[in-house]
Amino acid sequence: MTRVLTYGTFDTFHWAHMLLLQRARAMGDWLGVGLSTDEFNAIKGKTSVFNYAERENILRGIKYVDLIFPERTWEQKREDIVKYGADIFVIGDDWRGKFDDLSDLCRVVYLPRSPNISSTLIKQFIKTK
Ligand code: C2G
Numbered sequence: 237m238t239r240v241l242t243y244g245t246f247d248t249f250h251w252a253h254m255l256l257l258q259r260a261r262a263m264g265d266w267l268g269v270g271l272s273t274d275e276f277n278a279i280k281g282k283t284s285v286f287n288y289a290e291r292e293n294i295l296r297g298i299k300y301v302d303l304i305f306p307e308r309t310w311e312q313k314r315e316d317i318v319k320y321g322a323d324i325f326v327i328g329d330d331w332r333g334k335f336d337d338l339s340d341l342c343r344v345v346y347l348p349r350s351p352n353i354s355s356t357l358i359k360q361f362i363k364t365k
Contacts, residue, residue, distance in 0.1 A: 238264030241322040242343075243307050247284035248358045249294045259328040259347055261300035268320050269295055270307035276325040278311075285359060312355035317341045 242260045246269075247251050261267040272280065274287050284291065288306070295301050298365060303320070313335065317325065322342050329346035338344050 237266060238323045239266045239268070239321050240264040240324045240326055241268045241270065241313075241316060241320060242314070242326045243270035243272070244327070245277055245280070245282055245284055245355070246291050246295060247282075247286055248332045249291070250328070250353055250355070250358060252353045254298070254346060255302045255316075256328060257298060258303055260324075263326060264353040265347065267289075267300055268299050268303040268305065268311070270316060271295060272307045273306050276306075276308050284355070313338060314341060321359055 238349045240260050240263050242256070242257075244253070248298060257267065257269070271288065271292055272282075272283065272284075277284055286294075292304055296305050305316070313325070316322070317338060318341065324345055325338050326345045327335065328349040330349045332346045335344055
């Protein structure tokens with residue numbers, strides 16, 4: 237059984253998030269998602285439109301996602317990989333290189349980030365309405 241982990245805020249859930257989760261899940265038999273808490277978002281310098289509970293509720297409805305757990309720190313990934321027995325860590329290549337240090341524990345894969353869509357763009361578009 238190949239177990240995959242990914243992490244993110246997944247605010248204003250959109251098709252690129254879905255594509256990422258779909259591709260991540262397709263790399264194995266199980267996908268766990270470390271969902272950034274509102275507090276961790278602040279550490280990441282992000283504010284999300286939807287809070288953790290609302291974002292988690294959306295991910296719960298996605299068939300590619302087998303487990304959702306809070307992402308509270310940058311450092312927890314190593315512990316999570318061991319805890320969940322992850323074989324692969326996947327994330328968009330906007331993070332290319334940033335998580336190579338995990339490669340002693342599991343395969344690290346950076347997937348192409350989808351162009352022309354982001355939670356920021358969606359928020360900006362709504363403001364102009
Ligand atoms: N993503 C993508 N294409 C986009 C936007 C996002 O492929 N146009 C991917 C990101 O690369 C990431 C996932 O979708 O793999 C979630 O994106 P965000 O919610 O923006 O997550 P981020 O803020 O990058 O958090 O510790 C890791 C961080 O928590 C990642």
